[in-house]
Amino acid sequence: MSDEQQTDTLVLGPMMRYVDTDSATVWVETSRACEVVVEAGPVRASARTFGAHGHHYALVEVEGLEPGSRVPYTVSVDGEQVWPEAGSPYPEPVIATIQAGKPLRMAYGSCRTSVSHDQAGNDLHGVDALRSYSMRMAGVTGEADFRWPDLVVFLGDQVYADETTDAMREFIAARRDIEQAPWTELADYEEYAHLYWLAWSDPANRWLLSTLPSSMIFDDHDVRDDWNTSYAWRQQMEATSWWHGRIVAGLGSYWVYQHLGNLSKAERAADPLWQRVTSHAAFADASEELDLTEALDAFADRADAEPSSYRWSYVREFGDQARLVVIDTRAGRVLEPDHRAMLDDEEMTWLSEQLRGDVDHLFVGSSLPFLLAPGLHYVEAFGEALAGGAWGSRLGRLGEKLRQGVDLEHWAAFQESFQAVTDMVMEVATGRRGRAPRTVTFLSGDVHHSFVSEARVRPRTGLPPLKSRLLQAVCSPIRNPLPRRMRFATAVLSYGVAGPIGHVVARSAKVPDAPLTWSLLRGPWFDNNLASLEVTDDGLALWWVRGTVTDGDHDAPALETVASIEVVAPRH
Known part of the structure; x- marks a missing residue:
């Protein structure tokens, strides 16, 4: 923790997290053990902090709120x-x-680095779409009521533990020798804590996150590029001196x-x-803070070694109007050479239970796009078959190098799981x-470009036509x-190139055709973006x-629209 952080009682937050019709969850990090109180009109809620690796956190559960209300609050x-x-300067x-019954409006996106917001930072990584959104919603650059969403969903790479910024490297270098492994990548919990501080402490973004409810899921860079790509990748990492510390801290x-x-x-x-x-909190002395460090590390160690021991995926229900299912596509992978799966058996069973109808709109949050460009989809499927030995062990080793070298590790590269979820x-x-x-609608990120595609049943399969419009929307x-x-x-x-090549090489490796076919409706475009969706009378x-x-x-x-699309959907 920096000297600047130590001078403030409130280190990070407040962050508005899970919110429903009559309750809200407020998260904070503080500089010391304390009691945190949230007051919203006549409602008052409090929580004692718990500790982890010398840091202090509280999660305040505020209950008894009025549905559909907007109540100013304070944190003490x-x-x-x-x-x-x-x-x-913010509201x-x-x-x-x-x-209940109000048309759902939701923002979403992925992949955000934490560099300065001056000309140097913008020249390096472009203008932060989240910060621009924050300033528009705060009324700094326009009307404050501009299409305010009910929540924002961050679909991975909230922080970059491997590709660190100058500010993060400076912090690391003050603690240890960056000429030694893991070099300028993160090593432990303390460095993760600082990385989150860099990501969420900008005043405009901090204000937004204190008001706009957020849901999140990790992707690879939250831990390391290509996290759990393959069995060979996992073996390489576990052979290092630093991986175990990284994954436990991550x-x-x-x-x-x-x-x-x-979570609710x-x-x-x-x-x-x-x-x-x-x-x-219920039984200890009020002045005694729980130190969760040992239990937290043991939990993380087991979650990595036995992925089925914990579920990171979750679901949000919005009445009959919508369901949001957010899937962990990283930690729960099965990587044995004779069995590759994006999700383990328990996770796949859970997902099957959540993928059901009886809502107007089903949203599936997956950090990795489920439907890539069709040609690239079949290139990735071919890559899995090649690395798996479809053309012999020598070419299998080449396939593994290609898989890791060009990131052939999306849903398409886990064909068994792709076919099951399809x-x-x-x-x-x-x-x-x-x-x-x-x-x-699959809501996804990861690929550093945005697009919308729509899927239909492949002709001449004899399968019944879809009654729902089936979309992939990436931000x-x-x-x-x-x-x-x-x-x-x-x-x-x-x-372009991947289209004809992908189908040819996939067929040569006996990769089955998907029962769906899909094509672009919009895109691709490459700007820094934050996407939004809204349920409408016509559809989305x-x-x-x-x-x-x-x-x-x-x-x-200023905030400007890059692309938009109206999806007219049938009523059932």
């Missing part, structure tokens, strides 16, 4: 108000509860900083690690798992654009926005 630490900050933070800090706030009060109550926190989704969309939704990156020379190459390879509206700097004013970037 041991009786002293710490939020909102005195003299803040009062509010708790905005869900209103999963442990993820549970604290991201995962806890994804009832879901948290069933979490064995959280039960330690609540039991301590069957589930088709059953939902044809009405065999309850009333067919109007739309089934990536929020702030980490591809270099311009890479944008052209990505577009050509993904949507989706749009993508970016920040732009005019007249050199990097402090207050």
Whole structure:
């Protein structure tokens, strides 16, 4: 923790996390053990902090709120108000509860690096779409009521533990020798804590996250590029001196900083690690803070060694209107040479239970796009077959190098899982798992370009047509654009060359055709973006926005629409 951080009682947050019709969850990190109080109108809630690796956290569960209300709130630490900050240029933070029956509006995106927001930072990584969104919602660069969402979903790579910024490297270098492994990558919990501070401490973004409820899931860079790509990749990592410390710190800090706030009060109550926190709060002396360090590390170690021991995936229900299923596509992979799966058996069973109809709109959050460009899909499927020995062991080794070298590790590279989830989704969309939704939409990130595609049943399969519109809507990156020379190459390879080549090589390796066929509706585009969707009478509206700097004013970037699409969907 820096000297600047140590001077403030409130280190990070407050962050508005799980919110429903009458309750809200507020997360904070503080500089010391304390009692945290949230007051929202007549409602008051409090929680003692718990400790981990010398840091202090509280999760305050605020209950008894009015549905559909927007109530300003304050945060106090041991009786002293710490939020909102005195003299803040931003509006009062509010708790905005869900209103039953109101059309759902949701923002989402992925891949955001944490560099400065001045000209140097913007020249390096472009204008931060999240910060631009924050300033528009705060009324700094436009009307404050501009299409305010009910929540934002961050679909991976909230932090980059491997590709660190100058600020993060400076922090690392002050602690240890960066000429020794793991060099400028993260080594332990303390470095993760600082990385989250860099990601979430900008004043504009901090204000937004104190008001806009958020849900999150990790992707590879939250831990390391290509995390759990293959059995060979896993063996390479486990042979190093530093991987075990990285994965324990990564999963442990993820549970604290991201995962806890994804859960409802009832879901948290069933979490064995959280039960330690609540039991301590109920029976220990009020002045004694629980140190969760040892239990947290043991939990993270087991979650890595035995992925089926813990589920990172979760689901949100919005009445009959919508269901949001968010899938862990990293930690739960099965990587044995004779059995590769994106999800283990328990996770696949759980997902099957969540993929059902009887809602108007089914949203599936997956950090990795389920439906890549069709040609690239078959290239990845071929890559899996090649690495698996379809053409012999020598070419299998070449296939493994290609898999790791060019990131052939999306859903398409786990064909068994892709085919299984495709069957589930088709059953939902044809009405065999309850009333067919109007739309089934995969929301994804990861690939550093955005697009919308639509799937249909492949002709001449004899399968029944879909009753739902089946979409893939990608938003990536929020702030980490591809270099311009890479944008052209990505577009050509993904949507041009890969098309004819992919099908040919896949057939040569006896990769089966998918029962679906899909094509672009919009895209691709490569800007830093934040996407939004809204349920409408006709179906869905989706749009993508970016920040732009005019007249050199990097402090207050304007927000402009990059792309939009109206999806007209049938009623059932």
